[in-house]
Amino acid sequence: MFRDTSSCNTYNYGDALYWDARYIQEGGSFDWYQRYSALRPFVRNYFPTSSRVLMVGCGNAVMSEDMVKDGYEDIMNIDISSVAIEMMKRKHVNTPQLKYMQMDVRDMSIFPDESFDGVLDKGTLDSLMCGTDAPVSTSQMLGEVSRLLKPGGIYMLITYGDPRVRMPHLNKPVYNWKIMLYIIPRPGFKKRDGDSSSTRPSLEPIPTTENGLLPTDFILEDPDSHFIYICKKLDETELITNVL
Numbered sequence: 001m002f003r004d005t006s007s008c009n010t011y012n013y014g015d016a017l018y019w020d021a022r023y024i025q026e027g028g029s030f031d032w033y034q035r036y037s038a039l040r041p042f043v044r045n046y047f048p049t050s051s052r053v054l055m056v057g058c059g060n061a062v063m064s065e066d067m068v069k070d071g072y073e074d075i076m077n078i079d080i081s082s083v084a085i086e087m088m089k090r091k092h093v094n095t096p097q098l099k100y101m102q103m104d105v106r107d108m109s110i111f112p113d114e115s116f117d118g119v120l121d122k123g124t125l126d127s128l129m130c131g132t133d134a135p136v137s138t139s140q141m142l143g144e145v146s147r148l149l150k151p152g153g154i155y156m157l158i159t160y161g162d163p164r165v166r167m168p169h170l171n172k173p174v175y176n177w178k179i180m181l182y183i184i185p186r187p188g189f190k191k192r193d194g195d196s197s198s199t200r201p202s203l204e205p206i207p208t209t210e211n212g213l214l215p216t217d218f219i220l221e222d223p224d225s226h227f228i229y230i231c232k233k234l235d236e237t238e239l240i241t242n243v244l
Helices: 016-026 036-046 063-069 082-091 124-129 134-148 163-170 236-243
Strands: 052-056 074-079 098-102 116-122 149-159 177-184 226-233
Touching: 036 063, 036 116, 036 149, 036 226, 052 063, 052 134, 063 074, 063 098, 074 082, 082 098, 116 124, 116 134, 124 134, 124 149, 134 149, 134 163, 149 163, 163 177, 163 226
Parallel strands: 052 074, 052 116, 074 098, 116 149
Antiparallel strands: 149 226, 177 226
16 A cells, blocks of 8 residues: 555665666656656646646656746756756756756745645656655655645646555545546557557546546556546635535
8 A cells, every 4th residue: 555566676766866876877868657748638738837837856857848848937846866956957057937956855845835836746756655665755745745736736646556556645635635537558558459549638537436446347448557646736615615
């Protein structure tokens, strides 16, 4: 329930030293899981281009750069690796829409409450869940994300974790989130007929059970699909309605 041991290896993905060494060795840029082109329908649907967005665990990905090209005006990028942050600061020194800060997602106290309209997470929660202190780290991060979101704001989590392993962490009353689920195939996935999966993703959420799980008869077209959790922070009116 707490640590994705089946999907982790011997590396501690929650360790800054690991990431510093990796970015020094690899350089360049790399996007985990999905590129912006595949995620764009979801991002545009839930984040207006005027949103103040927090990109957690930005690494050296081009996701934020692609969002700016698509009209986004204010993206704060944070990462635990000082190497990645310095690299991206140099790369985007002339892009005022992109800001970079070295920071641990488990403690983002430099930002006041309700600082952001949206938080984007592409693999960062997954990294923490491969760490040795996964239960504590996960709670710390999600608590901070909830604190930083404005009422009505969205936490968009792109992850390999299906609802059995993610909903116990996400679906806690303390976060005040209403959660919707989408599923998209991994890049380059080919259907059984051999055709590459290029169908426009549906913006209709996947029906889930009362506990937020997939129905028992649900079949994944791609067994290695990525899951997109849309966690909307309820405002006071929605909270009252939700209780009633």
